[in-house]
Amino acid sequence: MKRVWRWIGLLVVVAGCLFWLLQPKNDANIAELVHSTKAPAGSVSTKVIPQTDLPPEGTRSLFDHIIAQNDGLPYPYDKLVKLIQDQNPNGEMPINILIPDGRSLLKGLADYKHPRSLIAADFEQKNKAGGLGLRPRGQLFMGFVENAREIEVLSYNEAAGRFEFQLVQNYCAGCVPRIVYAQRAICTTCHQGAGPIFPQRPWNETNAQPDTAEAIRIARGGAEKYLSLPISNVLASPDRFDQLTDEGNFINVTQRIWLDGCGLNGNECRRTLLKLALLYRDSPGSFDPEQPLAKQLQKLQAVNYPKQGIAVPESDIFNRDPLGERRGFKGWWHKLTSRDIKLGEGAMNNEDLDAFDRLPKLQARLDPLSQRPPKQTLSANDIDGVYGVAALFSSSDIDQLSEAVNYQPSAYLAKVDALPNEVFVAKPVSRVALMRALLGQGTNYCCLSTKEMSPPQASGVPPLKVKKHAILKDFEDHCFACHRGNPSKRLNFMGGADEDAVLASIKDKSEIRDALDWERYTGTEKANKLMPPRDSIQYEELIDAGKSGQDALKRMREAVPSLFGF
Structure with a gap:
């Protein structure tokens, strides 16, 4: 009898191995998928709604309009979340999800201590006399991976009739962030309908599942929040997020x-x-x-x-249970046939396709790169x-x-x-x-006219490297974050293709002298005009720097000609 049971056990193991060996694997190579992407046949919609990386001329994304009208990109991330919350007439937080072990291009940079944060706008403003209210419900989504220093933004372009794929790159303390339009062909390898996607229920990879939330909490030393968002969530959050993506x-x-x-x-x-x-x-x-x-x-x-x-x-991808994959026979087989991903492996940004392709492949049915039937x-x-x-x-x-x-x-x-x-x-x-x-x-x-907006920037264009004019290093450290690459033309007065253009633009803005004259205007009615703003991280850094911060202010002020040339 023992021999019979031994044979049965052996057959179970063999059957299990065969099952996993015969599981469909995904050989999709994202770099090849991007280069093989072809424009669809010449229908009316493809002629009227181009699939270029940059938005059609005279149009911009909803995200650009919101940032431009609020004087620039807030930092840190909790202030960006608060900006979206403040647009909501009821003051409610955007729908939010944490995903520590996901399937995005930046999955190698996220983990249980630094999960990927997703937010989605879910409100509509009332129309007022003279104007239509904002309606971003189902039209504004963001995903932030802290270790990648990058926010992925998907937002609707009302004038062009399409969603725009954008990146906020270099989003970190002391950095100069860049808002750029991503390579559309890369994004649509997963976002195959050129719109938002999300997993199906029961959303095991999200913090709405108690096991996932607890793993995040443990990794973060018992914290209850991460990036101002709750670590424990309810299933209603991914459910609503799913509805908004649909x-x-x-x-x-x-x-x-x-x-x-x-x-x-x-x-x-x-x-x-x-x-x-x-x-x-x-x-x-x-x-x-x-x-x-x-x-x-x-x-x-x-x-x-x-x-x-x-x-x-098909905007729904199959549910995945990363923690479940590590348990029991399934977990044993997973460890045997794959390697653990170390934090920092994989793509550092949305254009590092070769690094992403070196990561272990998901099963074809779970991989958003796999072609999905409609x-x-x-x-x-x-x-x-x-x-x-x-x-x-x-x-x-x-x-x-x-x-x-x-x-x-x-x-x-x-x-x-x-x-x-x-x-x-x-x-x-x-x-x-x-x-x-x-x-x-x-x-x-609010969100149609682009007359007061700076030109859109494409990803892949290198940021300005200060080598020629040393004074620009002070402006880079303390001012570029708000005044270079700002969607608002009024505030983008440190824009320019090279150092000469940037310095000329700065010198043409004589108001900068007063904005940097802390010694004269601190404590006066003009104090609110001083730069950097009091609630900015650049201000905190200048204060903490003490005398070297004051020296930097003086150098920047002296670089700008006075209003009178004597």
Whole structure:
């Protein structure tokens, strides 16, 4: 009998080994995937919404607008989180998650002591007299890995009708951060729908699972927070984060339906789509998807709808349980067949592809690099574009529109019929543009104009290395963090391609002398104009530096000509 059990045990071990050996492995090489990326066929949407790294001219990301309008990028990270929180009318924290053992390009730099921090905006502001409120729900996501000194930002570009992939590089104490646009082809190897992605439930790799949260807490010496975010979380947080990524992902699908589903000359199709979207948004419960107007939309879509349909990209990746992978037979086999990743291995930034490729591969089903089939493929008979366009409007938008039609839903149809044909030409569908067309006056919006913004910067462009003009080293240490690379043109007065240009720009700004004259203005009504700002890390460093800090102030002040040349 013992021999029988011995044979059974041996068979179990052999079966287990065969199971793991036969598991599909992912041989995807990210460097090859990036270089093999091809632009999709010439549909209307690909012509109207280019997939360039930098945003289309005259447009910028929501993140850029928020940073520009708040005088620059806050540091440290808790101040950036607070900035997003302060935009929320209810003052609530953004949805937040910690992932110590994840699947991003920077996974080799995160661990249980320094987990990757994810936040997502989940609010909409009310419209006020003269303007539309901000609506970043499902349109603004950030991921920060402290050891990589880099924030990955995914935010919507209202004017261009696409999400922008950005990086905040060199984000650390005493550093000069750079806000740049990432190489889109790298990002879309995982973000295959060019929008946000997130794991499926039960989200074992996040701090919403007690075991993961406890491992983070132990690694951080019993702390309850990390980067101002709670170490223990509830499942409602990843659940809501998942919903927001799904909403964001469908915005890109909505753009395709609006453009490709209706076609280059499908103005009447888009007009009908807007009518139905307003009817649905006004009263979802009473909306009839079989009504005659919906049948009319299906007929109009049938004229130009792509024969292969419009795919809804899969934004959900399979749940992964990193702690579970280390337990029992599974953990034994994992240790036997792979090596532990040491902190610091792998990519140091989003462009270090070779280093990322040297990390152990995940199973194909768990790896976001693996091609994912679409959630579904829409046809001309589907009216999902109605729900997509409806979702672009805020509750406050609908309140305003309802008031404008005297709370008569049928009046929406007449109002849309009265809009000029140019509203429905083949260009990205925009909540702001539609509200302006429907209401006219009183629809100013915070986040469209780029006239007061500095030019967007591409990743891969090296930062300024101070060699020629020694005085620039003081400005680099104490001023560049806010005044070089700032999305606000007004505050970007230390920008420039080389040292000569930067120094010339500084000398052209005579106000700098007063802003650095602490001796004269400290304790006066002009004290709030002194630089660096009192709540900045640069100010703290100058104070801590004592006499050497005062000497630096003097050198910088003397580098700028006085208002009068005598």
